[in-house]
Amino acid sequence: xxxxxxxxxxxxxxxxxxxxxxxxxxxxxxxxxxxxxxxxxxxxxxxxxxxxxxxxxxxxxxxxxxxxxxxxxxxxxxxxxxxxxxxxxxxxxxxxxxxxxxxxxxxxxxxxxxxxxxxxxxxxxxxxxxxxxxxxxxxxxxxxxxxxxxxxxxxxxxxxxxxxxxxxxxxxxxxxxxxxxxxx
Numbered sequence: 001x002x003x004x005x006x007x008x009x010x011x012x013x014x015x016x017x018x019x020x021x022x023x024x025x026x027x028x029x030x031x032x033x034x035x036x037x038x039x040x041x042x043x044x045x046x047x048x049x050x051x052x053x054x055x056x057x058x059x060x061x062x063x064x065x066x067x068x069x070x071x072x073x074x075x076x077x078x079x080x081x082x083x084x085x086x087x088x089x090x091x092x093x094x095x096x097x098x099x100x101x102x103x104x105x106x107x108x109x110x111x112x113x114x115x116x117x118x119x120x121x122x123x124x125x126x127x128x129x130x131x132x133x134x135x136x137x138x139x140x141x142x143x144x145x146x147x148x149x150x151x152x153x154x155x156x157x158x159x160x161x162x163x164x165x166x167x168x169x170x171x172x173x174x175x176x177x178x179x180x181x182x183x184x
Contacts (some may be wrong), residue, residue, distance in 0.1 A: 001040060004061075031058065043115070047124040072173075079170055089176045096177035097184060102129075 005015065006065045016054035018036065020026050028049040038061070041049055049058055070094070078084045106129050114125030 001038075003039075004040075008061075028052075033093075043128055044118050044120065047120055047127065074170075085172075089173060092173045092176045093180040096180045100181060100184070157159075 001017065002012065004116075005011065020030055020036070020039065025045065027036075027041045028045050030036045031039050031041075031049065032053050041060075046060055050060065052058075072088075072095070074088060078088060106126075110122060110125030110129060114120040114128060115122060118125075120128075
């Protein structure tokens with residue numbers, strides 16, 4: 001949110017930041033109920049929000065910042081536990097195979113998932129497929145540093161220690177995904 005404020009030419013002092021639970025449809029509901037003026041929503045939630053509340057003036061603001069729902073986040077304790085890390089590795093293997101299937105069958109994905117289970121129409125499903133391209137792990141660029149502009153610093157005069165990419169990304173799982181794709 002702080003980067004979006006910065007892109008809009010605002011500072012923290014210009015707004016009242018509040019904490020909302022980040023699960024389900026909490027953000028669109030808060031927006032629709034006029035409990036907040038701005039909240040981060042993405043993917044399916046954008047289309048549902050605009051369909052439900054567009055006639056009432058709901059809109060989205062292009063922020064130009066990276067929004068990547070394809071990252072898998074796990075507590076360090078999970079990564080440090082061999083059995084849990086192995087289970088996570090199995091998940092990554094199947095994620096890679098599923099991602100390939102989606103890339104090769106976008107129409108089936110749209111109709112079978114977005115339309116049949118998420119309540120979207122075909123055009124909205126196509127919008128989401130076009131906006132979120134699944135990348136095969138074998139095509140991933142080497143992550144020697146965090147993505148551009150991703151220094152995790154809230155800016156606006158708040159000093160934070162620099163975070164190194166190797167502290168953010170566990171590279172073990174790239175090989176698992178790549179091997180799954182190469183073996184299929």
